[in-house]
Amino acid sequence: MNQDSFAEGHSVIHRIDPRLRLVGAVALAVVVAVSYDFTTLITALALSLLLALMAQLDLRTVIRRLLAPILFLLLLWAVLPWSFKGESFLTWGLITLTRPGITLCAQISLKTIALMVTFMALLATMTVDTLGHALNRLRFPDKLVVMLLITFRYLFVIEQEYRRLLRAMKIRNFQPKTNLHSYRTYAYLIGILFVRASERARRVHGAMICRGFSGKFFSLREFSPHPWNGAFCFFITFSLILLIILEWVV
Amino acid sequence: MIVSPVVLSLKKICFGYPGGQLILNDLDFHIHAGDRIGLVAPNGSGKTTLFHVAMGLLKPVSGTIEAFGKVRKKEADFVEVRRRIGLLFQDADDQLFSPTVLDDVAFGPLNLGKTREEAVNVAEKTLDFLGLTGFEDRVTHKLSGGEKRLVSLATVLAMEPEVLLLDEPSTGLDAATKEKLIDILNSLDLSLVFISHEFDFLSQTAQHIYTMENGRILFDKELHLHTHQHAHLMGQQPHKHI
Ligand SMILES: Nc1ncnc2c1ncn2[C@@H]1O[C@H](COP(=O)(O)OP(=O)(O)OP(=O)(O)O)[C@@H](O)[C@H]1O
Ligand SMILES: [Mg+2]
Numbered sequence: 001m002n003q004d005s006f007a008e009g010h011s012v013i014h015r016i017d018p019r020l021r022l023v024g025a026v027a028l029a030v031v032v033a034v035s036y037d038f039t040t041l042i043t044a045l046a047l048s049l050l051l052a053l054m055a056q057l058d059l060r061t062v063i064r065r066l067l068a069p070i071l072f073l074l075l076l077w078a079v080l081p082w083s084f085k086g087e088s089f090l091t092w093g094l095i096t097l098t099r100p101g102i103t104l105c106a107q108i109s110l111k112t113i114a115l116m117v118t119f120m121a122l123l124a125t126m127t128v129d130t131l132g133h134a135l136n137r138l139r140f141p142d143k144l145v146v147m148l149l150i151t152f153r154y155l156f157v158i159e160q161e162y163r164r165l166l167r168a169m170k171i172r173n174f175q176p177k178t179n180l181h182s183y184r185t186y187a188y189l190i191g192i193l194f195v196r197a198s199e200r201a202r203r204v205h206g207a208m209i210c211r212g213f214s215g216k217f218f219s220l221r222e223f224s225p226h227p228w229n230g231a232f233c234f235f236i237t238f239s240l241i242l243l244i245i246l247e248w249v250v
Numbered sequence: 251m252i253v254s255p256v257v258l259s260l261k262k263i264c265f266g267y268p269g270g271q272l273i274l275n276d277l278d279f280h281i282h283a284g285d286r287i288g289l290v291a292p293n294g295s296g297k298t299t300l301f302h303v304a305m306g307l308l309k310p311v312s313g314t315i316e317a318f319g320k321v322r323k324k325e326a327d328f329v330e331v332r333r334r335i336g337l338l339f340q341d342a343d344d345q346l347f348s349p350t351v352l353d354d355v356a357f358g359p360l361n362l363g364k365t366r367e368e369a370v371n372v373a374e375k376t377l378d379f380l381g382l383t384g385f386e387d388r389v390t391h392k393l394s395g396g397e398k399r400l401v402s403l404a405t406v407l408a409m410e411p412e413v414l415l416l417d418e419p420s421t422g423l424d425a426a427t428k429e430k431l432i433d434i435l436n437s438l439d440l441s442l443v444f445i446s447h448e449f450d451f452l453s454q455t456a457q458h459i460y461t462m463e464n465g466r467i468l469f470d471k472e473l474h475l476h477t478h479q480h481a482h483l484m485g486q487q488p489h490k491h492i
Contacts, residue, residue: 129349150347156391157343203344206307210332211409212361220356220366 006057006124013055016232017223018126018134024236025122029115031243040246041110047239048114051121062120069116073109080105128152133221142217154200161196165189254283256316257413257441258304258335263313264465265296265303273299274310275465281413287443288456295462297445298340301415305337333362336411340418340445342398343391351377351393351401352386358409376408380434395422400431407438416444420451 007014013021032044052062081089084101091097123131132149136142169185176182258281265274273296281287291297302308304315306328315322317331339345348354355373364372377385380400393401399422406414419435420428432454435442446452452459461468 127349129353132349149349153347153349153391200344203339203341204347206302206305207337207339207345208347208357209307210305210337211358211405212329212333213357214361216361218357218360218366218369220353220360220370 005061006055006120007127007130009056009125011054011056011125012228013051013121013232014125015226015228017226017229018130019137019223020229020232020236021122021126022131022134022138024232025119027236027240028118028243031240031247032111032114032118035111035243035247036107037247038106038110039250040243041107041114043246044243045110045114045117047243048117048121052117055121055125057120057125062117065120066113066116069112073105073112076108077105130221133219134223136217136219137221137223142215146217150204154197154204157200158193158197162189162193165192254285255319257281257283257318259316260300260304261314261316263303263315264311265299265308266311267299272311272465274303277313277466279304279460279467281441281443283412283441285441285443286455286457288452288459289443289445289462289467290447290449290452290459291445291462296465297462298417300462301337301417301443301445304415305332305335333409334411335413335415336406336409338402338406338414338416338419340421342395342402345402345405346390346393346398349389350386351382351388351390351404354390354401355404355408358405362409372408372410373404376404379407380404381430396424396427399423400427403431403434411440413441414438414443416442418445418447420444420446420448 028044028047032041035041035044081097081101082095084098084104086098086100088096089099089102126134129149129152132145132152135148136145166189169189174182174185176186258279260277260279263274263277263279264272266272277300279300289297289300299308303310306315306322306325318334320327322328322331346354348357352370352373355376356369359369359372360366374386377383380403382397382400382404385397385401388397390398390401399419403416403419416435419431423431428451432451435444435455442455444452444455458469
């Protein structure tokens with residue numbers, strides 16, 4: 001698992017207060033989500049690319065992470081243009097591509113890519129535990145923060161457990177085939193994983209109680225002031241105003 | 251000789267996991283202040299279960315638990331017990347649930363109502379004491395097995411308990427780290443109970459060795475001199491066993 005690969009950089013963005021990045025990303029997401037004007041959406045895309053550039057994200061990794069959403073978008077492009085009712089754009093035998101269908105597809109594609117890139121630049125550049133602490137400081141409910149942090153922590157343990165089980169199967173010469181034995185073995189594997197995870201949860205809860213846990217989450221993280229914080233605020237505010245003007249005023 | 255007060259006493263405890271037979275059967279166990287008790291018993295004889303019952307994590311079917319002069323029954327009674335008794339879990343991955351070492355070690359002190367600075371202070375002091383200086387920002391799941399054990403011990407010690415229950419603290423440690431652990435344990439001014447399968451370790455840390463049989467504790471088995479076979483580096487050279 002290598003989810004933290006973006007989090008390890010040292011760019012300008014990495015140094016900005018995680019709380020500001022979190023708030024900025026959410027604000028941009030809200031504005032982009034309710035915008036439909038193409039100028040606005042293209043501007044948003046350009047801004048997201050600018051942020052990615054500032055965060056010095058590795059282009060190849062960005063593209064790799066965009067593959068899944070792009071596949072989903074291709075599916076939309078395959079279905080929406082002809083199934084949507086409206087003024088026809090192109091008729092081709094029995095199939096009619098409608099103008100509203102194509103417009104909708106283009107809007108969804110632009111929004112998706114712009115948002116994904118923005119989130120990669122602003123949020124994927126912090127570790128999950130930093131995100132948890134930032135959420136805590138923004139008065140997010142303790143329960144959710146603890147859940148996020150513990151899920152993140154035990155994902156690795158469960159993955160290790162999974163690998164151990166898989167190894168145990170392999171050294172006894174298990175070869176996956178399409179037969180009942182293979183299916184049953186995989187079913188056992190998954191079953192055992194669930195049992196172990198729930199046993200683990202019980203013990204971890206015990207360990208937390210032993211150390212006085214009563215549902216309250218305390219964060220130790222200090223988010224130190226940084227001269228770039230102000231500049232970042234200005235940049236995000238400016239972007240938001242620009243997008244809003246493009247969408248609703250012009 | 252002055253008899254020191256009893257800090258924890260389990261009387262006539264019976265416990266079994268749901269649908270299973272009794273693991274603890276009419277068990278009696280007392281810890282006096284300043285005791286150093288080693289517990290040796292075969293796998294599956296219920297040592298871990300005993301510790302969890304003592305901490306109130308598992309509820310006995312019958313019997314009474316008395317800690318620090320009071321009978322403890324309800325969940326609320328155990329809050330104080332858990333503050334004053336520290337339990338080191340058998341599996342360090344159960345104990346270390348925070349993303350970084352500092353977060354984890356400070357978790358207990360913060361729950362006890364310490365301020366951030368105080369908690370960080372205690373955590374750093376504890377880490378220094380265990381020779382883990384510089385581990386603060388390490389990610390817990392990326393530590394080695396031995397490092398996890400020591401950090402787990404730090405998380406328990408940071409709560410400044412009066413009694414320590416250690417579930418196989420020496421398992422998986424190399425010779426040097428084990429020596430270090432023995433020194434640390436011997437320098438602590440606490441009541442200690444440790445589970446271990448290693449006689450070498452116990453003979454250097456424990457005053458009494460107890461064992462378990464049929465769900466009960468057998469007290470004060472004297473250490474016997476015995477001959478044994480085992481592999482050694484430099485096995486040719488003379489060496490000492492106690
Ligand atoms: N969560 C559980 N549910 C049901 N049975 C359990 C559970 N945990 C332990 N047992 C059973 O209780 C018995 C005692 O287990 P326990 O873990 O206390 O042994 P132990 O003395 O600590 O052994 P070890 O030296 O292997 O750590 C075992 O037979 C075990 O199968
Ligand atoms: Mg055990």
